[in-house]
Structure formats: structure tokens, C-alpha cells
Amino acid sequence: MKTFYIIGFMGSGKTTIGMALARTLSIDFVDTDELIKIKTGKDIKDIFASEGEQAFREYERDVLLHTPARHCIVATGGGIVERMDNRQWLADKRVVYLQASWESIAQRLKEDQSRPIWADQTRDKQALLESRLSKYLEIASYTINTEQLSPQKIVDQIISFSSFNYE
Numbered sequence: 001m002k003t004f005y006i007i008g009f010m011g012s013g014k015t016t017i018g019m020a021l022a023r024t025l026s027i028d029f030v031d032t033d034e035l036i037k038i039k040t041g042k043d044i045k046d047i048f049a050s051e052g053e054q055a056f057r058e059y060e061r062d063v064l065l066h067t068p069a070r071h072c073i074v075a076t077g078g079g080i081v082e083r084m085d086n087r088q089w090l091a092d093k094r095v096v097y098l099q100a101s102w103e104s105i106a107q108r109l110k111e112d113q114s115r116p117i118w119a120d121q122t123r124d125k126q127a128l129l130e131s132r133l134s135k136y137l138e139i140a141s142y143t144i145n146t147e148q149l150s151p152q153k154i155v156d157q158i159i160s161f162s163s164f165n166y167e
């Protein structure tokens with residue numbers, strides 16, 4: 001089975017659904033945000049604060065390129081589509097886009113302080129979501145509107161869409 005990449009904005013459920021999907025299929029799960037934490041020994045917030053977003057994007061690019069080509073579910077960071085070279089690299093992969101409205105995302109992340117861009121009062125997150133929409137759609141093999149769906153239903157949809165024929 002070729003590796004599946006899960007993309008979408010912060011709070012769209014990439015980590016939650018990716019973990020559940022991998023567990024259901026009994027295959028490995030990796031999360032690019034976690035790989036960056038392991039690689040640097042730092043929290044994402046610390047990387048943004050001490051090295052800046054561009055340095056974070058370089059780490060993100062590097063870990064993305066080293067993800068296994070087969071038998072794995074990869075949850076990406078919400079900003080993975082910011083770089084054109086990442087979009088080009090993902091374009092011929094199996095990519096599931098988890099879509100969620102601004103209202104749902106804001107509701108899901110209302111207490112969250114761990115995501116530096118989300119916590120940054122100077123950033124317009126709604127405009128960021130709008131600017132990324134076309135980038136997610138550009139590389140998605142399959143798009144799921146997650147609005148009214150539980151994580152388990154989303155996992156079921158991904159499995160039925162892909163049929164996981166292990167080629």
C-alpha cells in the first residue's frame with residue numbers, strides 16, 4: 001500500500017484521523033509536527049519563537065521528504081502546502097484533504113495555545129485559511145467535508161474510498 005498523506009488546516013483533524021486510520025489498518029502512523037519535535041528536541045512553539053517560521057518550514061520540508069513511501073499514514077502540518085516544492089512533491093502521492101469551515105475550526109481550537117500561528121493575535125487566521133484552500137484542493141486526491149462527521153466516520157469514508165488494495 002502506498003503511503004497516505006493527510007492535509008488540511010489547523011484543527012481539521014489530521015492527527016486525530018491519521019492515528020485512528022493507522023490503528024484501524026494496523027500500519028505505522030507519523031506526524032510531521034512530531035517528527036520535527038524529535039529532530040530538533042524542541043516544541044513547535046519554541047522553534048517559531050527562537051528560530052522563526054522559515055526555519056520551521058525548512059524542518060518540515062526535510063521531514064516530509066523522509067517519510068516512508070509505503071505502508072504508512074502521514075499527518076502533515078497545516079502549513080505544509082505553503083511551499084510550492086512541497087505541493088509538487090505531494091502532487092503524485094495519495095493525499096486526503098480534511099475540509100472544515102472556519103466556524104468549526106475556531107470551535108475546535110478555542111482553548112488551544114500550542115499552535116503558534118493560532119495563538120498569534122497579529123495573524124488573521126481566517127484569511128490564512130482562505131488563502132490555503134486552493135492549495136489544499138490542488139493536490140488532494142480525495143476531499144472529505146468533516147463538518148458533521150465523527151473521526152470514526154471519517155476513517156470509514158477514507159477506507160471505503162481507497163479500498164486499500166495494498167498494491
Ligand SMILES: Nc1ncnc2c1ncn2[C@@H]1O[C@H](COP(=O)(O)OP(=O)(O)OP(=O)(O)O)[C@@H](O)[C@H]1O
Pocket residue numbers: 008009010011012013014015016017033075076077078079108109115146149150151154
Ligand atoms: N471530526 C471532528 N469532529 C469534531 N472534533 C474534531 C474532529 N476532528 C478533530 N477534532 C478535534 O479538533 C482538535 C484538533 O484536531 P487535530 O489535532 O487532529 O487537528 P490537526 O489537523 O492535526 O491540527 P494541526 O494542523 O494544528 O496539527 C482536537 O481537539 C480534536 O479532537
Ligand SMILES: O=C(O)C1=C[C@@H](O)[C@@H](O)[C@H](O)C1
Pocket residue numbers: 009010033044076077078079080114115116117
Ligand atoms: O498551519 C500551520 O501553519 C501550522 C500547523 C501546525 O500543524 C504546525 O505545523 C504549526 O503550528 C504550523
Ligand SMILES: [Mg+2]
Pocket residue numbers: 014015016031033075076077
Ligand atoms: Mg496535527
